[in-house]
Amino acid sequence: MKVRKGSIAKLVFSLGLSAGLLVLASCGNGGGSSTNTNPPPVSNTQPMEVNLGPANNYTNGLFTDVTLCVPGSSSCQTINNVLVDSGSVGLRILSSQVTLSLPAITDNSSNGLQECLAFADGSYLWGAVQAADVKLAGEKAASVPLQMINAPNTGLAVPSQCLSSGGANVGTVTALGANGILGIGNFRQDCGGDCTGASSQVPALYYLCPNTVCQVASVPLAFQLQNPVWLFPQDNNGVLISLPSIPADGAPTVSGSLIFGIGTQSNNGLGTARIYTTDAFGNFQTTFNNIAYSQSFIDSGSNGFYFLDAQTLGIPDCSDLPGFYCPASTVNSTATNTGLNGTTAQVSFSIANADALFSANSGSNAAFNDLGGDNPGGFDWGMPFFFGRNVFVGIEGQTGPNGVVGPYWAYGPGGASIN
Amino acid sequence: MKTVLAALLVLVLGSAPAWAVLGEYESSVSSDQKYLRGEVRAMALQGYSVQQITGADRTVVKEYVSPAGLVFGISWQGPTMPDLQQLLGSSFSEFQQAAQSRVRRRGPLVLRTDRLVVESGGHLRSFHGRAYLPSLLPKNIPAEVVR
Numbered sequence: 001m002k003v004r005k006g007s008i009a010k011l012v013f014s015l016g017l018s019a020g021l022l023v024l025a026s027c028g029n030g031g032g033s034s035t036n037t038n039p040p041p042v043s044n045t046q047p048m049e050v051n052l053g054p055a056n057n058y059t060n061g062l063f064t065d066v067t068l069c070v071p072g073s074s075s076c077q078t079i080n081n082v083l084v085d086s087g088s089v090g091l092r093i094l095s096s097q098v099t100l101s102l103p104a105i106t107d108n109s110s111n112g113l114q115e116c117l118a119f120a121d122g123s124y125l126w127g128a129v130q131a132a133d134v135k136l137a138g139e140k141a142a143s144v145p146l147q148m149i150n151a152p153n154t155g156l157a158v159p160s161q162c163l164s165s166g167g168a169n170v171g172t173v174t175a176l177g178a179n180g181i182l183g184i185g186n187f188r189q190d191c192g193g194d195c196t197g198a199s200s201q202v203p204a205l206y207y208l209c210p211n212t213v214c215q216v217a218s219v220p221l222a223f224q225l226q227n228p229v230w231l232f233p234q235d236n237n238g239v240l241i242s243l244p245s246i247p248a249d250g251a252p253t254v255s256g257s258l259i260f261g262i263g264t265q266s267n268n269g270l271g272t273a274r275i276y277t278t279d280a281f282g283n284f285q286t287t288f289n290n291i292a293y294s295q296s297f298i299d300s301g302s303n304g305f306y307f308l309d310a311q312t313l314g315i316p317d318c319s320d321l322p323g324f325y326c327p328a329s330t331v332n333s334t335a336t337n338t339g340l341n342g343t344t345a346q347v348s349f350s351i352a353n354a355d356a357l358f359s360a361n362s363g364s365n366a367a368f369n370d371l372g373g374d375n376p377g378g379f380d381w382g383m384p385f386f387f388g389r390n391v392f393v394g395i396e397g398q399t400g401p402n403g404v405v406g407p408y409w410a411y412g413p414g415g416a417s418i419n
Numbered sequence: 420m421k422t423v424l425a426a427l428l429v430l431v432l433g434s435a436p437a438w439a440v441l442g443e444y445e446s447s448v449s450s451d452q453k454y455l456r457g458e459v460r461a462m463a464l465q466g467y468s469v470q471q472i473t474g475a476d477r478t479v480v481k482e483y484v485s486p487a488g489l490v491f492g493i494s495w496q497g498p499t500m501p502d503l504q505q506l507l508g509s510s511f512s513e514f515q516q517a518a519q520s521r522v523r524r525r526g527p528l529v530l531r532t533d534r535l536v537v538e539s540g541g542h543l544r545s546f547h548g549r550a551y552l553p554s555l556l557p558k559n560i561p562a563e564v565v566r
Contacts, residue, residue, distance in 0.1 A: 120500070120527050120548075177525075191498070203497065282545060323528075
């Protein structure tokens with residue numbers, strides 16, 4: 001595969017052959033955690049805001065601006081209202097918002113690489129993989145593969161596998177409720193090693209479409225969507241998401257900070273936060289009422305505390321909003337999170353009546369720290385978890401404080417006075 | 420018995436759509452095995468049996484079969500969302516309708532009707548979920564066995 005036009009990275013790449021090492025070497029983005037030279041500190045704080053988003057319809061959406069540039073050039077564009085998502089990896093931007101012409105990533109027959117990402121609710125994003133320099137605060141990652149959602153003029157129909165998750169194509173501002181997604185989760189790439197095997201054995205995520213017939217493709221790591229953070233020259237071992245406390249009935253807007261690096265500058269130390277390492281897939285264990293759930297995760301892209309079900313909890317679902325909890329009065333609960341490294345601590349949380357939350361302040365509140373809903377069999381610690389906390393996302397293979405290597409989470413009280 | 424023969428015949432002839440699993444006869448497991456390019460392991464348990472298919476892409480699908488030979492539940496675990504059209508068979512359109520009418524929720528999906536239950540959660544690299552048809556649960560077998 002290669003980057004068309006820009007010739008930033010060239011690799012003669014044959015279907016079915018994985019050439020990961022070659023690719024990484026040719027890509028020119030070291031980005032590793034071992035640095036012998038300490039570059040001068042750069043501004044590592046990117047403002048974020050929780051609000052209703054560009055379609056005025058998002059509950060607990062965490063948004064920021066992302067600047068894209070044609071690789072190696074000063075031709076740049078800032079995209080606002082991009083959702084900050086700790087549950088996915090990679091930058092995904094609605095093509096309708098982009099005026100830049102970015103180079104496509106192609107195989108050696110000039111077939112553009114495509115991706116279809118389906119989320120847990122079945123909704124999906126389809127689009128071409130292109131490369132851009134990505135700027136966030138004072139940080140810059142060069143030639144980052146990203147997804148250009150619903151890229152025009154490809155002549156391609158959405159592959160049938162992409163439709164089989166059952167959800168809607170959410171590649172519009174109205175449907176996505178955002179202009180894109182900035183995935184800054186626990187991994188360097190969105191798919192990783194799963195997508196580098198023989199093309200008959202990789203999951204349906206990436207596609208090549210010779211003669212407009214799309215087939216699932218194997219893709220070397222360097223050409224998969226990348227977490228831009230690990231490609232920064234510094235502050236590249238993870239991020240800190242810092243949001244202040246909010247009132248129990250919500251707030252219309254909340255300002256916070258997305259801070260790059262963990263323990264790399266004076267503003268991103270762990271403080272009293274404790275590290276919870278995860279399994280290879282980004283999950284840790286949550287114990288509730290003496291039952292352990294092993295596939296727990298923290299996800300700023302989930303807009304509620306999603307856990308268990310009405311029957312198990314004895315909290316009724318809302319009659320008019322299926323999947324949200326509507327207790328008669330706010331329920332206070334505790335659960336225990338345990339990392340693979342043995343760190344274990346209780347989390348206290350509250351679940352309020354979702355109907356009441358959505359009608360508070362004449363329905364104009366966007367941020368809630370006590371919105372909950374069903375997720376049978378597990379715990380998805382969504383946006384409500386982030387308010388009043390410093391939450392650190394440690395990236396796989398990158399070394400954090402005390403020599404701990406990602407993937408891990410760390411969290412502790414905070415969010416008020418980070419700068 | 421006629422129904423069984425008819426169902427088998429359709430599969431043997433391979434006529435489209437042979438996509439049918441949840442709510443169909445056990446023999447439809449083979450079409451999933453084909454789609455997953457996987458290996459099947461069967462387990463007989465008290466009151467039902469489980470066919471576990473491990474796909475080449477790390478996806479694991481379990482199909483829960485009643486003594487009458489009907490698939491009453493399925494579960495999945497894998498790096499990406501599975502082909503739910505394949506796995507849910509004739510229940511897919513009902514799921515599709517629910518999935519495409521999400522209101523405010525951004526996260527896992529839960530569909531619960533008298534006829535069909537679907538639960539889908541997780542994130543990239545780690546999706547999981549299950550589906551079952553309450554009316555097909557064998558006698559004295561709770562829905563919790565589908566996991």
